[in-house]
Amino acid sequence: MEIVGIDIGGANIKAASTCGFVHSEPFPMWSRYDNLSEALGDVLRQAPPTEYLAVTITGELADCFETKDAGISHILNSLDQSDPRTARVYCTNGSWKTPDEARADSSLVAASNWHALARFTTALDAAFDESAIVLDIGSTTVDVVPTVNGQPVFDGATDVDRLENKSLVYAGIQRTPVCSIVNTLPFKSRNAPIAREVFATTEDAFVILGDLPEDAGNMDTADGKPRTKSASKDRLARMICACPSEVTDEDAKLMSESIAESLASLIAQSINHQQSHHEVDTLLCTGHGGFLLPRIQEKLDTPINVSSLASCLTSEQLRCAPALAVATLLQQHFVAKSIT
Amino acid sequence: MEIVGIDIGGANIKAASTCGFVHSEPFPMWSRYDNLSEALGDVLRQAPPTEYLAVTITGELADCFETKDAGISHILNSLDQSDPRTARVYCTNGSWKTPDEARADSSLVAASNWHALARFTTALDAAFDESAIVLDIGSTTVDVVPTVNGQPVFDGATDVDRLENKSLVYAGIQRTPVCSIVNTLPFKSRNAPIAREVFATTEDAFVILGDLPEDAGNMDTADGKPRTKSASKDRLARMICACPSEVTDEDAKLMSESIAESLASLIAQSINHQQSHHEVDTLLCTGHGGFLLPRIQEKLDTPINVSSLASCLTSEQLRCAPALAVATLLQQHFVAKSIT
Numbered sequence: 185m186e187i188v189g190i191d192i193g194g195a196n197i198k199a200a201s202t203c204g205f206v207h208s209e210p211f212p213m214w215s216r217y218d219n220l221s222e223a224l225g226d227v228l229r230q231a232p233p234t235e236y237l238a239v240t241i242t243g244e245l246a247d248c249f250e251t252k253d254a255g256i257s258h259i260l261n262s263l264d265q266s267d268p269r270t271a272r273v274y275c276t277n278g279s280w281k282t283p284d285e286a287r288a289d290s291s292l293v294a295a296s297n298w299h300a301l302a303r304f305t306t307a308l309d310a311a312f313d314e315s316a317i318v319l320d321i322g323s324t325t326v327d328v329v330p331t332v333n334g335q336p337v338f339d340g341a342t343d344v345d346r347l348e349n350k351s352l353v354y355a356g357i358q359r360t361p362v363c364s365i366v367n368t369l370p371f372k373s374r375n376a377p378i379a380r381e382v383f384a385t386t387e388d389a390f391v392i393l394g395d396l397p398e399d400a401g402n403m404d405t406a407d408g409k410p411r412t413k414s415a416s417k418d419r420l421a422r423m424i425c426a427c428p429s430e431v432t433d434e435d436a437k438l439m440s441e442s443i444a445e446s447l448a449s450l451i452a453q454s455i456n457h458q459q460s461h462h463e464v465d466t467l468l469c470t471g472h473g474g475f476l477l478p479r480i481q482e483k484l485d486t487p488i489n490v491s492s493l494a495s496c497l498t499s500e501q502l503r504c505a506p507a508l509a510v511a512t513l514l515q516q517h518f519v520a521k522s523i524t
Numbered sequence: 525m526e527i528v529g530i531d532i533g534g535a536n537i538k539a540a541s542t543c544g545f546v547h548s549e550p551f552p553m554w555s556r557y558d559n560l561s562e563a564l565g566d567v568l569r570q571a572p573p574t575e576y577l578a579v580t581i582t583g584e585l586a587d588c589f590e591t592k593d594a595g596i597s598h599i600l601n602s603l604d605q606s607d608p609r610t611a612r613v614y615c616t617n618g619s620w621k622t623p624d625e626a627r628a629d630s631s632l633v634a635a636s637n638w639h640a641l642a643r644f645t646t647a648l649d650a651a652f653d654e655s656a657i658v659l660d661i662g663s664t665t666v667d668v669v670p671t672v673n674g675q676p677v678f679d680g681a682t683d684v685d686r687l688e689n690k691s692l693v694y695a696g697i698q699r700t701p702v703c704s705i706v707n708t709l710p711f712k713s714r715n716a717p718i719a720r721e722v723f724a725t726t727e728d729a730f731v732i733l734g735d736l737p738e739d740a741g742n743m744d745t746a747d748g749k750p751r752t753k754s755a756s757k758d759r760l761a762r763m764i765c766a767c768p769s770e771v772t773d774e775d776a777k778l779m780s781e782s783i784a785e786s787l788a789s790l791i792a793q794s795i796n797h798q799q800s801h802h803e804v805d806t807l808l809c810t811g812h813g814g815f816l817l818p819r820i821q822e823k824l825d826t827p828i829n830v831s832s833l834a835s836c837l838t839s840e841q842l843r844c845a846p847a848l849a850v851a852t853l854l855q856q857h858f859v860a861k862s863i864t
Contacts, residue, residue, distance in 0.1 A: 214747070245765055247723055247747035250758070252767040295765075324721070343765035347717045354719035354765065363704040364720035377687045379694035380704035381664070382722060383587055407554070407587035418590070425585055425635075425683035425694065427592040 185518065188231045188269070189238040189511030191297055191504065192224070192259050194246045195324055195359060199227050200508035201234065202515050206500040210404060213246035217258065225266035236518075237269035238510035240297040244290070245343065256290035274300050274510045277340045280517060295343045297506035298327040298352070299336050304509030305468050306334040308496060316466040317458050317488075320505065321451070321473025323358035323387075327351065328454040330462040337462060350454040355447060357396070357473040358387040361406075362423055365446045369424055369439045371431075376424040382406050383423050386447060388416035389440035395475040448476055452483035459486050466491060472503045525858065528571045528609070529578040529851030531637055531844065532564070532599055534586045535664055535699060539567050540848035541574065542855050546840040550744060553586035557598065565606035576858075577609035578850035580637040584630070585683065596630040614640050614850045617680045620857060635683045637846035638667040638692070639676050644849030645808050646674040648836060656806040657798050657828075660845065661791070661813025663698035663727075667691065668794040670802040677802060690794040695787060697736070697813040698727040701746075702763055705786045709764055709779045711771075716764040722746050723763050726787060728756035729780035735815040788816055792823035799826050806831060812843045 188205065191198040198208040207230055211223050228237075244255030260283045263271060272280045275292035276299050286293045302318040318336075320327040329351050330337045338351055346352035355365055361382045368375045384406050390396040392413055402411040409415045417436040418428035458464060469477055470493040477490060493502060501508055528545065531538040538548040547570055551563050568577075584595030600623045603611060612620045615632035616639050626633045642658040658676075660667040669691050670677045678691055686692035695705055701722045708715045724746050730736040732753050742751040749755045757776040758768035798804060809817055810833040817830060833842060841848055 245762060247749075247759065247762055251769045253769070294767075344711070344716060344770075347719070347765055348714055350717070352765075354717070354721065360720050361701060361703065361722060363701065371684070374688055376684060377690070377694070379687070380700050381694065382701060409587075419587070422585060422587055425687055425692075427634075429591045429593070430684075 185236075185515065186232060186234050187236050187238055187511045187515045188228070188234045189240070189507040189509065189514070190224070190228070190263075191507040191510070192220075192239065192241050192243050192263070193297075194243045197223060197227050198504040198507045199231055200501060200504040200511055201232055202508075202511045203232065205231050206498070206504050206508070207231070208500070208504050213243045214248045217246065217248045220259065220262040221265040224263055228267045228269075235270060236514060237263075237267060237271045238274065238514035239263065239271050240274045240300055240506055240510045241293060242295045242297050244294050252294045253290050256293055257287050260287055272514055274513065276342075278303065278335075280514065291342075292340060297509070298329055298346070299339075300509040300513055301327065301470065301506045302329040302331050302336040303334060304505070304512055305470055305493060306331050308493065315462065315464045316468050317455060317462075317464050319451075319455070319467055319469045319471075321469070321471040321476055322356045323472075324354070324356040324360065326353040326356060326451050326454070326471075326473070328353060328451065328458055330458045330464055332462075350457040353450055353454050355450055356386065357390055357447070357476065358385065360386040360447070362386065362388070362420070362443055365450065366443060369420075370442055371424055371426065371435060371439065376426075378423050379425050381422075384416070384419035386443060387411065388419050389443035390475070391416045392420070392436050392440040393444060395444075444476065444479060448479035449483055451476070452480045455480065455488070456485045459484075459488065465489060469493065470497075470502055470505045472499065474502075525576075525855065526572060526574050527576050527578055527851045527855045528568070528574045529580070529847040529849065529854070530564070530568070530603075531847040531850070532560075532579065532581050532583050532603070533637075534583045537563060537567050538844040538847045539571055540841060540844040540851055541572055542848075542851045543572065545571050546838070546844050546848070547571070548840070548844050553583045554588045557586065557588045560599065560602040561605040564603055568607045568609075575610060576854060577603075577607060577611045578614065578854035579603065579611050580614045580640055580846055580850045581633060582635045582637050584634050592634045593630050596633055597627050600627055612854055614853065616682075618643065618675075618853075620854065631682075632680060637849070638669055638686070639679075640849040640853055641667065641810065641846045642669040642671050642676045643674060644845070644852055645810055645833060646671050648833065655802065655804045656808050657795060657802075657804050659791075659795070659807055659809045659811075661809070661811040661816055662696045663812075664694070664696040664700065666693040666696060666791050666794070666811075666813070668693060668791065668798055670798045670804050672802075690797040693790055693794050695790055696726065697730055697787070697816065698725065700726040700787070702726065702728070702760070702783055705790065706783060709760070710782055711764055711766065711775060711779070716766075718763050719765050721762075724756070724759035726783060727751065728759050729783035730815075731756045732760070732776050732780040733784060735784075784816065784819060788819035789823055791816070792820045795820065795828070796825045799824075799828065805829060809833065810837075810842055810845045812839065814842075
């Protein structure tokens, strides 16, 4: 039985099915929450018809919602209006709720994608050891989830818990303000203190370094100008209050290296923390930020086996992995129920 | 002869005259640059009629402009269209340019307000020693300008130079993203790593601490909701991915204390740097962030005499001090020319 999964986040809607369908759309929840129903409908109409829809939600933290409860309710109501499938909502302890149950008690429903992804990933990779860290490097956040026998160690953890136990790093390869991860940037052999202003995001560094592709039609950037190397260079120039005309391509590359190293350090610190608290010797890497792995590995205290899902999933599936994860887990759930 | 001064910044337009007129308006240059001429006209029509207009410009760094030159030209062209007065533009070495001269060579014109303010401030305060640091704590940036005999030490410095020599701290009491000045926030006796996202700004901390007034009609906040203690608390909650309903007023106060201390530390580091490089024993404080002084003083390596302009200027004049500074300096310039 094919199942479609959907990951309704604060910046993107991602969908995937157990039989190969994948689709993702940018969706800035904070400004477009009133149009969520239409946006979900647009995505789900492209998906194959299925009886069940597996749902994971992270968009409830968007600042358009007064509380997480209000966010969960709005998201589930929008989903009700957009699609006729029977929805099941994934929880941070691995259980499933109906939409009504989820609205009644949202505590285990908020931000469950990391849990689903960790279970899915460990099950998928036959080479993995009994204990592994699942590393998901995304546009806005990074999950660093220790697992034992395929089960996440931190069952039921909220995002606050996960920030504290370092299994969530709230920084990523695209949307993160540069001013939130560096204090200085190299510029013409000097070390320039930065402007604490959102003139640029991490995406600019990775476009300049060639890790993310240019996309001249994409204006979802710090200044609303194109996602090109040239415009990214201008944005980085402003981070040190320089005139864009003063900053060469080579200057911008050095700044970008420094930003990439800072982000890699943040992630490596979390992996080091998990390694010192849990016996794990494999790192299973997913998400679309795999290009950061070599920089991260250089900064680890203890060597670790690295395995990337890139070998068994397409790049679009990697990007939508949490949606694929809940679809697959719901399918397994039904199979298990039919056996017992 | 009365003269009107205008400070055309990236987020505000401020005007003041040598005979007591003061007016400021928020003006987000990055989004409203096409309406700059109208906005300048609105402000200047309220000012008394004068022959001369003294101008200082800092808005050229706004990311709507390809280069600083382009920014200076756009700003001066908009000013030409908005007001019939004869304009003189203040330079970072204390000289004056006509608008045509400024357009032809903008290198000394960009970001000159700190220089004017330092000269004005040292001349105003009769109690000051021969050498002083002029400290201007603003919404977005802080100037920490060492002066000798009333003259700024760093004549002709650009913003890049000033970030490096620590006479410019690009962080302030209102618009600065919280994620750019702290890595963790205290929460229920824990130390919570933060979300690297612009969920809150420094203004939220100071509204909660009572240092800045509530203003329910002001929606110029991180989430577009009101500038009230209650909404500020919600914004701070999101900084650690907490649900606003989980965070008490007391929790929010402790977070705010931590943010205020971080900002004060950044400023104190710059003052310590100037004190170790220049013989200065007085701190002349202006801007509307004077409430931060006690926190800053606690963090200084060497005690320093503190003198606040609050004793000789109104709070509105303090806020518009760079505009008042260029008006006063142009008046002095004409007096000096008439004598020689």
